[in-house]
Amino acid sequence: MNLDLKDKRVLVTGGTKGVGAALVRLLIEEGAKVVTSARQATADMPDCLFVAADLRTVEGCDALALATKHYLGGVDIIVHVLGGSSAPGGGFAALGEEQWRREFDLNLFPAVRLDRALLTGMLAQGAGVIIHVTSIQSRLPLPESTTAYAAAKAALSTYSKSLSKEVSPKGVRVVRVAPGWIETQASVALAERLAQEAGTDYEGGKRIIMDALGGIPLGRPSTPLEVAHLIAFLASPRAASITGSEFVIDGGTVPTC
Structure with missing residues (x-):
């Protein structure tokens, strides 16, 4: 794609499956230096630094942040792909304390913790990009099965917007990508x-x-690679004036503009 990403230092969370795996491969093709993480590696991992970490925990996030600083000497781009839902169907009544906690531990707090750990370095260098992968579920939740997930992604989107207003004047762009199905x-x-x-x-x-x-x-x-292409563009210098925005990639699912 020739996105001027050669030698950029990138952290991608959730980089072993789906969009994360597609993005890691694409960034490596573009010449970026990539660190990624998950709870365990897969057999077909691309040529990047992999850190085994459970990012649902404070300790896992701290370990990944330290490894990223150690191996990359800092970071230019952070892409928070990690997310998902394991909540049962059955509407609100099926969601107990544990289910609600799991959804927020997976879909919100890893981004907050890793940004807090790594953003200081970006601000010191006066440049950086943070991309939060949210979801159209924040606008179109499925009450049968994704209420807690949708709420967590909505919280991530609001956090991301607020962060963009704080750090964009200091050289760090913050962008959201909201996939559909x-x-x-x-x-x-x-x-x-x-x-x-x-x-x-x-x-x-x-x-x-x-x-x-x-x-x-x-x-x-959508396919994982289609979403990865959008993220890679937004992370690149080609999108240098884009910050604070949310880009929907959903095949037209959201019925409003």
């Missing part, structure tokens, strides 16, 4: 779970999600 392993698992609960097959579970979202005018979900 992406056909990743996690989303396939969600469709399969909904299908099982509804007594249908995978295509039926997929239709349940698409119908709940009001349909996808494009007629298909």
Whole structure:
């Protein structure tokens, strides 16, 4: 893509699957130096530094931040891809204290903790980019199964907007990317779970999600690589005047502009 990312120091969370894995590969192709993390590596990891860490914990975030500083000497770009939901279906009544805590521990606090640990270095160098991957679920939650996830992503979006207003005047851009339905392993698992609960097959579970979202005018979900391309552009110097914005990539799912 020739995005002038050669030798940029990048941290990507959740870089072993889905959008994160696609982004890591793309950034390496662009010549960036990449650190990524997950709880465990996969067999097909690309050529980057991998740090095993549970980012749902304070200790995991601290370990990743220290490793990033040690191996990269600082960071130019942070992309928070990590996220997901393990909450059961059944609406609000199925969400106990543990389910609510898990959703926020996965979808909000890792970004807050890692930004806090690494943003000081960006401000000292007077440049940097932070990208928070949110979700259209913050606008179109699915009450049957994603209330807590949607709330956590909405909190992430608000946090990101506030952060952008604080640090953009100091040279650090903060941008949000809000995907809709992406056909990743996690989303396939969600469709399969909904299908099982509804007594249908995978295509039926997929239709349940698409119908709940009001349909996808494009007629298909996005691919991880399509989302990765958008993120890479926004992280690059080609997007140097973009900050504080949220970019939706959802095949037209959100019905308003």
